[in-house]
Amino acid sequence: MRQPLLFRLFLRFSLFLCKYTFMQNIIIAIDGHSSCGKSSTAKGAAAHLGYTYIDTGAMYRAVTFYFLEKHISLSNDKEVAQALDEINIEFRTDSKGKSHTYLNGKSVENEIRKLYIANKVSEVSALAAVRHEMVAQQRKMGKKKGIVMDGRDIGSVVFPEAELKIFMTADPLIRAQRRQAELMEKGDLMSFEDVLENLKKRDHIDSTRSESPLVQVADAQIIDTSYMTLDEQIDMVCIMADQVMAHKLDKN
Numbered sequence: 001m002r003q004p005l006l007f008r009l010f011l012r013f014s015l016f017l018c019k020y021t022f023m024q025n026i027i028i029a030i031d032g033h034s035s036c037g038k039s040s041t042a043k044g045a046a047a048h049l050g051y052t053y054i055d056t057g058a059m060y061r062a063v064t065f066y067f068l069e070k071h072i073s074l075s076n077d078k079e080v081a082q083a084l085d086e087i088n089i090e091f092r093t094d095s096k097g098k099s100h101t102y103l104n105g106k107s108v109e110n111e112i113r114k115l116y117i118a119n120k121v122s123e124v125s126a127l128a129a130v131r132h133e134m135v136a137q138q139r140k141m142g143k144k145k146g147i148v149m150d151g152r153d154i155g156s157v158v159f160p161e162a163e164l165k166i167f168m169t170a171d172p173l174i175r176a177q178r179r180q181a182e183l184m185e186k187g188d189l190m191s192f193e194d195v196l197e198n199l200k201k202r203d204h205i206d207s208t209r210s211e212s213p214l215v216q217v218a219d220a221q222i223i224d225t226s227y228m229t230l231d232e233q234i235d236m237v238c239i240m241a242d243q244v245m246a247h248k249l250d251k252n
Contacts (some may be wrong), residue, residue, distance in 0.1 A: 003125060006141065025246070027161075028221035028241060029154035032168030033120075034202050035175040035182075037225045037233055038150040041168070043099070044234035046148040049241060053093065054141050056158075058101040059134050060125040061112035062089050067124055068117075075125060084133045115188055117197060122205035125152075131211050145197035148237075153212035155220055164244045166237060167220040174226050175199055 012174050024155075028051070030042050039055055046053035065085075067074070072083045090102050100109040111117070124130060128248055144150065149158070155165035176196040207212040215224070221240055225233055 014060040017078075020061065026163035026241065026244060027142055027145050027159050028148040028151040028164045028237070029159050029162035030070070030148065030166045031152055031155050031220070032198060033170070033175065033206070035169040035179040035213070036170045037178075037230060038168050038226075040230055041225075041233040041237055042148045042150040044101075044230065045237040047097075048234060048238050049148070050146075051158070052141075053101065053149045054138065054147055054149045055081075055101060055168070056138055056149060056154065057121075058091075058112060059089050059137070060130070061117050061121050062101055062103045062108055062119050063087060063130055063134070064121045065108055065112050067141075070118065074123065077129065080127060080129050084129060089137070107172075107236040110186075113186065115183060115190060115198070119201070122202045122209075126205060126211060128211045131157075152206050152214040155217045156215050157212045164241055164250070165217055165220040165223065166223055166240065167216040168223050168225055168233075170224060170226045172196065172199060172203075172232060196210070205232075 015068075028045065030038050032038050039057060041243055042055075043053050045051070051208075066072075066087055067083060070083060072079050074080065086104075088104050092098050092102055092107075093099050099105050101112060102108070125134075135153075135158050138149065138151075138154075141147065142159060151158070155162055155167070173196070176192060179199060180190060180192055180195045183195070203214075223233065223236055228236075
């Protein structure tokens, strides 16, 4: 028996919508230097696209916090491996829609943003064992796609097959100004020179480490945020994502 016309039209529209929605599920990998606006841009783009945001930087900061709290020796492979087995990291969203980092069931969101963590995180994240464990967790989080993930090695190591890869950068002096302003808002008073030196040190470690160094992959779209507002950065990422999704839809 033939179905009513409206029902058939509704069914066809539903099938198209399902196909279109499936096509929208891409992975957006954002890499770049610290204090370029990666995390804020990734959060904004994820919210706009209805995607899940995964803060890989927070994961490495949480590991750093745990290592410092437990006095783990970075040169002791056995201690590092045992500590990693004891670490469980998850993200929870509060009633205002803000994501918080939880380490073994406890919120560490505020603590991991402090400068003493920033001073140590590059050294901890350079360890092969740490990166292997975090990458495994990150890949598991991205199996269903529909995510925006930022970090140092997302497009090069974690998701080299990501449909959209972005590399963010900015003038070091502007990055230092932004970082100092962030610290001041949290009550951490640091001289501009100290903040700039910290950024230079992190850049050097991130770019020269043997395990998953920060690199700009060949197929990454470059965004220089030196003179861009946060809204402009978010808009640019969303436009790039729309172009990728439209291209995928055309191919199908």
